[in-house]
Each structure stands twice: as structure tokens, then as C-alpha cells.
Amino acid sequence: MIKYIGSKRTLVPRIVEIARRLPKRRRGSRAAPTACDLFAGTTRVSQGLKQAGFRVTANDVASYGEVLATAYIEADSRRVRKKALAAKIAHLNTLPGRDGYVTRTFCEEARYFQPFNGRRIDAVRDEIDGLADGRVERAILLTSLLEAADRVDSTTGLQMAYLKAWAPRSFNALELRMPELLAGGGRALRSDANALAGEMDEVDVAYIDPPYNQHSYHSNYHIWETLVRHDSPPSYGIARKREDCRAVKSAYNSKARAWDAFAHLIRNVRARHLIVSFNDEGYFARGDIAALLESVCGEVATIPVVGRRYVGAQIGIFNPSGKKVGRVSHLTNHEFIFVAGPGAKRLTKSVGAE
Numbered sequence: 001m002i003k004y005i006g007s008k009r010t011l012v013p014r015i016v017e018i019a020r021r022l023p024k025r026r027r028g029s030r031a032a033p034t035a036c037d038l039f040a041g042t043t044r045v046s047q048g049l050k051q052a053g054f055r056v057t058a059n060d061v062a063s064y065g066e067v068l069a070t071a072y073i074e075a076d077s078r079r080v081r082k083k084a085l086a087a088k089i090a091h092l093n094t095l096p097g098r099d100g101y102v103t104r105t106f107c108e109e110a111r112y113f114q115p116f117n118g119r120r121i122d123a124v125r126d127e128i129d130g131l132a133d134g135r136v137e138r139a140i141l142l143t144s145l146l147e148a149a150d151r152v153d154s155t156t157g158l159q160m161a162y163l164k165a166w167a168p169r170s171f172n173a174l175e176l177r178m179p180e181l182l183a184g185g186g187r188a189l190r191s192d193a194n195a196l197a198g199e200m201d202e203v204d205v206a207y208i209d210p211p212y213n214q215h216s217y218h219s220n221y222h223i224w225e226t227l228v229r230h231d232s233p234p235s236y237g238i239a240r241k242r243e244d245c246r247a248v249k250s251a252y253n254s255k256a257r258a259w260d261a262f263a264h265l266i267r268n269v270r271a272r273h274l275i276v277s278f279n280d281e282g283y284f285a286r287g288d289i290a291a292l293l294e295s296v297c298g299e300v301a302t303i304p305v306v307g308r309r310y311v312g313a314q315i316g317i318f319n320p321s322g323k324k325v326g327r328v329s330h331l332t333n334h335e336f337i338f339v340a341g342p343g344a345k346r347l348t349k350s351v352g353a354e
């Protein structure tokens, strides 16, 4: 799985346990419960829900989010032609490197990958669209490439900067591996969550984990966006971001617009229960979120969880010449899981609700 700020890696078991305990509408004894992850990112939470037997729709506005969701949520490992895929991955691993956009932009103009790996990324990316048999296979091969590139990058997990000295892992050779696909069906979407909320079929549980401050995922993960789109856009600044990073902003990254977007989403989303993640570094106050959820869903429980801040905060603050210049104010953040809908309080008591 790629490094991703705001990823709910450590919270997945808790979120899944809550979702499992919430009462479901009866649709016949064999029908699977349904869930929609509206801001799916890495799809970690979607994967947990899929493994727990939910039929999951994983949505994100990012192109790389759709690719990850197609590979991990939409693809059913029992139907994938694994031998053929393994042969294609082996073939991609033998391709000689080739100078291209990634080498030039992200290895010479910037230093996200060592040039020998950048050339391999260029060669593999050029090959994938012609090699893949259909949309799902393309997504699996792209996921394999994203994860391989992530294992040899030279960042702290964000693509707004690269490390001054090469990260030790960047010296390793790029190696594509078969993603660990899951059994079962699901759906991948690339929509604005607010547009999707009112249009989707009602689900048992909607999981809502929007961006919580001004930092745009489109900018923070511009390399993954470019690798998936394969569109060689003009780039700018030391970070060599895609030109459209100046314009593409989520409403959730704007202090002025975020609350209205969130309130609109909560009022419109078609789900019996909502599970909402937020942390104390975000724009919204805990009490405001709880009050909104209570007014819309009738009942809300809050589960506090302490998390570690992203790896950059763990490392410290440095000036451009690599000297440590400041102290990070805190290394932990306080995350909250809100559960809203009928019976939320009673059901979540045993998982630490307040």
C-alpha cells in the first residue's frame, strides 16, 4: 500500500468492527450488507469492509484513487486471470529503462526517484495501456507500478518536497509485484463525493473521511496522478507539480467552503448509518460535527483515538541546507470516529464511545 497522509491504516479494524455491529436493513438472508467509502484514498478502509463481507463502493476524486479502488475493490481475485497477470508483471520487470517525462521531471528537474528507476518507471508506464486486457487489468498493473515506485521514492510520504539526501530505499531497483487482490465484488468510482451522495443507491453504512485542512491531495500526490493519467503536463516549482495543481482544489481544502460542503454531504448522503473520521488538526470543531450528525441522523456516538502524526512531523523541521531549525509542536494527533444513525450509542459503547 502506498504511503498516504490521512490514511486510516491503524483505524481500519475499529472502523470495520463498528460497521459490522450496526444493524442492517433486511434484504433477504443472502444479500451482503452494503457500504460506500466516499473519500476512499488508498482504499484501506474499503478493503477492510470488503474483507468483512460488505459489498463496497469505493469513491475518490483522484485518478490514482480510482485505479487503487478498481484493483482492490472492484476486481474479484477469483475471476482475475492470475497467471496471465503474473506473466505481464514479469514482462514489465524485464523492460529496459527509457528516458521520458518521469525521468526528466521527477529525477532530473527534481529528485523524487533515482534516474535509473525513473527510466524504468517511464518504460513500464509506456507499456501498460497496450499490455492490459481491459480496465480492471490495467488498474491492477498500474497499482503494481504505483506501489513499486512508492517503495523506491525519496520523500517523507508527501510529494510537495523530496529529501535533500537520497533516501536509502531509493537505491533499490524498482520491482513490480502482484497486488494482494481480494475475493468478492465491489465498485470503483471517481466522483465528487457531494455529487455522488444524493445520487447513490442507499447503503447500510457510508464511511466519510474528507481532507481536513488546506493541504490538497491533488498537489500532495501529483506524481501518482500524472503516472495514472500518463499526460505529461507542464510542471512548476521545485516540486515540479502538475500545472493544474494551481487550479484543482477540493471544497474541503478551503476554510471558507469546507463546512458548507460537509454539512451538505451529511444532509444528502443516502445511508442508514454514517461513520465519520476527523482529527483535531482540521477546520471543524468536534462539537459542531457531533451536533450536525445528531440533528440529521438523530443519534451520534463519538469514539476518541490517539494517532501518530505523519512521518514528516516525526522526522522534524529542516532548512533547505538540511539543518534542523525548529521543533515540531506535537507528534500525536487526536482522531475521532463519529458513528451516527439509529442505535449508534448502544452499539458503539463496547468499542469505547463517549
Ligand SMILES: C[S@@+](CC[C@H](N)C(=O)[O-])C[C@H]1O[C@@H](n2cnc3c(N)ncnc32)[C@H](O)[C@@H]1O
Residues within 6 Å of the ligand: 004, 005, 006, 007, 008, 009, 038, 039, 040, 041, 042, 043, 044, 045, 059, 060, 061, 062, 065, 191, 192, 193, 194, 209, 210, 211, 212, 217, 218, 250, 251, 252
Ligand atoms: C483523508 S483522505 C482519505 C484517506 C482514506 N480514508 C485512506 O485510508 O486512505 C481524503 C481523500 O479525499 C479525496 N477527496 C478530496 N476531495 C474530494 C471530493 N470532493 N470528493 C471525493 N474525494 C475527495 C482525496 O483525494 C483523498 O484521497
